Amino acid sequence: MIPISHYLILSAVMFTIGCAGVLTRRNAIIIFMCIELMLNSVNLTFVAFSAYLGDSAGQIIVFFVMAVAAAEAAVGLAIVLALFRNKKSVDINDVNILKW
Amino acid sequence: MTFETILFYVLALAGIVSALLVITRRNPMHAALFLIVNFVALAGIYLTLHAQFVAITQVLVYAGAIMVLVLFVIMLLNLQNEQDLFEKRSWRSYSGPILSLLLLALLLRTVAFVSGGSFDRISPESERIGTVANIGQQLFTAFVFPFEMASLLLLAAMVGAVILAKKRFP
Numbered sequence: 650m651i652p653i654s655h656y657l658i659l660s661a662v663m664f665t666i667g668c669a670g671v672l673t674r675r676n677a678i679i680i681f682m683c684i685e686l687m688l689n690s691v692n693l694t695f696v697a698f699s700a701y702l703g704d705s706a707g708q709i710i711v712f713f714v715m716a717v718a719a720a721e722a723a724v725g726l727a728i729v730l731a732l733f734r735n736k737k738s739v740d741i742n743d744v745n746i747l748k749w
Numbered sequence: 750m751t752f753e754t755i756l757f758y759v760l761a762l763a764g765i766v767s768a769l770l771v772i773t774r775r776n777p778m779h780a781a782l783f784l785i786v787n788f789v790a791l792a793g794i795y796l797t798l799h800a801q802f803v804a805i806t807q808v809l810v811y812a813g814a815i816m817v818l819v820l821f822v823i824m825l826l827n828l829q830n831e832q833d834l835f836e837k838r839s840w841r842s843y844s845g846p847i848l849s850l851l852l853l854a855l856l857l858r859t860v861a862f863v864s865g866g867s868f869d870r871i872s873p874e875s876e877r878i879g880t881v882a883n884i885g886q887q888l889f890t891a892f893v894f895p896f897e898m899a900s901l902l903l904l905a906a907m908v909g910a911v912i913l914a915k916k917r918f919p
Contacts, residue, residue, distance in 0.1 A: 650870040651757055654860055656798070659761045661856035663768050663787075665849045670772030672845030678777050678823060682784050685815065686768055689791055692803075700798040703874030708884055709892050711803050715810050716899040720906030722815045726822045727913035733826050 656697035663690035677729050677739040681722075688718050757797045764790040777823050781816060788812040798871065800879040 663686060670683030692711045699707025729739060736743050767787040774780045788811045795804035877883060888896050 651754055651797075652864065652870075653868040654864060655757070655761075656794075657860040657863060658857065659764065659794075661853060661860060662765055664856065665853040666765070666768040666772060668852055669846050669849035672848060673842050674772065676777055678819065678826075679772070679780055682771060682777075682780060682819065685784065685811070686771060686787065689788065689811070692807075693791060693794065696795055696798050696800045696803055699878070700800060700871050700875040701868055703872030703878065705878040705883060705887050708800055708803050708879065709887055712806065712884070712888070713895060713899055715806055716903060719810060719815060720902050722818055723906045723910040724913065726818055727910040729822060730825070730914045739826065 653697055653701045657694060660690045660693040660697070663687075663693070675740050675742055677732065677741050677744075680741065681725050681729065685718065685722070688714060753797050757794060760790045760793045760797070763787075764794070778820070781819050781823060784819075785812050785816050788816070798879070799875040802879060802881045802884045805881075 667683045667686035667690065670686065671680050674680055674683065692714055695707040695711050695714070699705065699711075732744060733739055764787050767783045767790065770783040771780045771787065774783065788807060792804045792807040792812070795807060
């Protein structure tokens with residue numbers, strides 16, 4: 650049998666990769682995809698604990714995380730579209746009007 | 750080594766490699782396609798945990814709906830200057846990976862605490878709790894209020910997306 654730590658290590662590695670993507674890339678759409686990657690790795694942790702502890706609450710929470718991710722995808726991509734319409738670019742360094 | 754164990758390690762490797770490709774490809778279209786590979790690999794890993802409902806939802810919602818939306822936006826924007834967006838080196842491209850490695854060390858230190866007891870093997874209950882019947886029964890009894898709130902959230906997101914993406918921004 651696979652111990653739970655292998656699932657948790659996989660999840661940690663994927664979360665770190667997503668985090669590195671958010672910190673290094675400057676394309677808003679790629680950053681958006683990296684956030685999806687991080688959400689997914691956390692889902693894996695929830696499902697792993699749910700299966701090992703025999704408790705269905707973890708899988709229900711994954712369902713809600715997916716609902717939030719879908720809402721975030723719709724609104725986030727609409728913001729990227731509005732941004733591109735105004736700035737003609739998806740480089741996040743061009744989006745600094747709120748920067749002091 | 751059982752078939753399940755081999756399947757887990759193969760899918761884990763596929764997941765990590767495709768995740769690395771997502772953050773290193775210059776073309777956002779290639780990154781999106783590798784992200785789909787990553788989602789499908791994760792769906793397979795959910796199946797090794799007997800979570801059928803989550804695996805199906807992963808393919809339908811993530812690899813289906815969300816990635817279609819992302820690909821649609823990438824094609825709609827038709828980015829040509831992505832090349833020099835990636836070329837410019839700055840302090841971000843060095844500090845980002847270093848900070849992420851520190852985060853990984855922290856996470857792995859936390860994982861080291863989780864072992865023994867019921868954490869060595871999958872609970873025999875897991876084959877029952879992962880089914881669509883059980884998840885649906887739980888959603889409509891114990892979790893009915895959060896479930897209804899999720900529908901409100903999706904409605905609000907839908908209205909917000911339509912307003913934001915409209916041609917004339919108010």
